[in-house]
Amino acid sequence: GENVEQHPSTLSVQEGDSAVIKCTYSDSASNYFPWYKQELGKGPQLIIDIRSNVGEKKDQRIAVTLNKTAKHFSLHITETQPEDSAVYFCAANPRNTGNQFYFGTGTSLTVIP
Amino acid sequence: GAVVSQHPSRVICKSGTSVKIECRSLDFQATTMFWYRQFPKQSLMLMATSNEGSKATYEQGVEKDKFLINHASLTLSTLTVTSAHPEDSSFYICSARGQGGQPQHFGDGTRLSIL
Numbered sequence: 001g002e003n004v005e006q007h008p009s010t011l012s013v014q015e016g017d018s019a020v021i022k023c024t025y026s027d028s029a030s031n032y033f034p035w036y037k038q039e040l041g042k043g044p045q046l047i048i049d050i051r052s053n054v055g056e057k058k059d060q061r062i063a064v065t066l067n068k069t070a071k072h073f074s075l076h077i078t079e080t081q082p083e084d085s086a087v088y089f090c091a092a093n094p095r096n097t098g099n100q101f102y103f104g105t106g107t108s109l110t111v112i113p
Numbered sequence: 114g115a116v117v118s119q120h121p122s123r124v125i126c127k128s129g130t131s132v133k134i135e136c137r138s139l140d141f142q143a144t145t146m147f148w149y150r151q152f153p154k155q156s157l158m159l160m161a162t163s164n165e166g167s168k169a170t171y172e173q174g175v176e177k178d179k180f181l182i183n184h185a186s187l188t189l190s191t192l193t194v195t196s197a198h199p200e201d202s203s204f205y206i207c208s209a210r211g212q213g214g215q216p217q218h219f220g221d222g223t224r225l226s227i228l
Contacts, residue, residue, distance in 0.1 A: 043119070106154075
């Protein structure tokens, strides 16, 4: 089955700096890669996603890149703000598993004011 | 955007009690709903997947007689933790997905504490 690895597990950045979180996946059948942000005591919220026919997608300060050959994808947050502090999860969805998502282990991001 | 409502947000009850958690998709039809369990500072652990009108598919190691899942309509799924014990204390989160490869949208979770 699919195996998603996520790094780093914790990340601290100064406000205004950029943050990068990386994930790798093992199943070449994966074709959909969402990123979720989870604040303390709440459920994960979708912040951006990318499909395998696209190499990069951007939404204001957030961008995601995908390298299908290397089987890795990354989340980039620019001009970080304290409210970006949260746990971020990547996920992969193999097309042959229907609806099941495989999640990374999460990255706890702290933005220092 | 897609909204998933989960209730209750917090439950504290005595050992042996059964607890029901509801998950509703408010503005879309959820053909598939998922139930996860999350331990502190850990990732989401998929417990079961349910499709509307059919029996849930449970992940290995999850007791289907203990964690009863019902997905009676395209907007509602329920998880009942039967005869709960302290080791069942956890954060339970549901998610819902519509047709056509839509993303999973999560509820805000239920913090279950069994005394």
